[in-house]
Amino acid sequence: MESFRPRVIFSAAITLDGKLATRTGDSKLSSNKDKIRVYRLRSKVDAILIGKNTAKIDDPLLSVHNTRKKNPIRIILDSNATICTNSRILKTCSKIPTIIIVSKKAQKKNLQKLEKFPVQIIVCGKYRVNIKKLLVILK
Ligand SMILES: NC(=O)c1ccc[n+]([C@@H]2O[C@H](COP(=O)([O-])OP(=O)(O)OC[C@H]3O[C@@H](n4cnc5c(N)ncnc54)[C@H](OP(=O)(O)O)[C@@H]3O)[C@@H](O)[C@H]2O)c1
Numbered sequence: 636m637e638s639f640r641p642r643v644i645f646s647a648a649i650t651l652d653g654k655l656a657t658r659t660g661d662s663k664l665s666s667n668k669d670k671i672r673v674y675r676l677r678s679k680v681d682a683i684l685i686g687k688n689t690a691k692i693d694d695p696l697l698s699v700h701n702t703r704k705k706n707p708i709r710i711i712l713d714s715n716a717t718i719c720t721n722s723r724i725l726k727t728c729s730k731i732p733t734i735i736i737v738s739k740k741a742q743k744k745n746l747q748k749l750e751k752f753p754v755q756i757i758v759c760g761k762y763r764v765n766i767k768k769l770l771v772i773l774k
Pocket residue numbers: 646647648649654655656657659660661662664685686687688689690692693712713714715763764765766
């Protein structure tokens with residue numbers, strides 16, 4: 636039977652004591668071998684989802700690093716629509732499909748800033764993005 640939610644893969648580099656990053660946000664934990672694993676995984680999935688802090692701290696592109704492969708859709712959880720307009724994700728959104736997930740409480744002025752970019756905006760959740768509902772929408 637087909638599921639009503641997409642298949643989700645959790646991928647992260649984690650320290651032996653279970654941390655994703657240092658207190659100051661440094662998350663350069665991966666070896667070169669692991670980076671290759673991540674790029675391969677990206678080329679096999681439809682979408683890659685991150686939270687807004689990762690977008691802010693790491694400023695990633697989330698691309699596949701291989702021009703022959705298709706980039707996955709980038710999905711950012713951002714309840715207040717505060718993603719920086721200078722972020723590499725927004726700067727490249729005309730080339731790589733990007734979806735920003737906001738909640739109903741996102742301010743109009745923030746949404747207006749976002750609407751200037753060719754991104755899809757999905758409103759899901761009252762005060763914060765509702766992940767359960769979101770997965771059904773994404774499917
Ligand atoms: N080691 C690794 O593999 C790896 C991978 C990625 C990131 N990182 C590191 O992880 C750190 C950031 O992690 P983080 O946990 O602070 O932030 P995050 O996962 O990037 O973002 C969390 C933010 O996402 C937003 N969000 C919206 N809806 C949410 C929901 N339903 N559940 C959870 N969050 C929701 C919230 O902000 P709003 O309430 O404003 O929406 C929340 O504060 C950075 O230092 C980054 O470098 C490490």
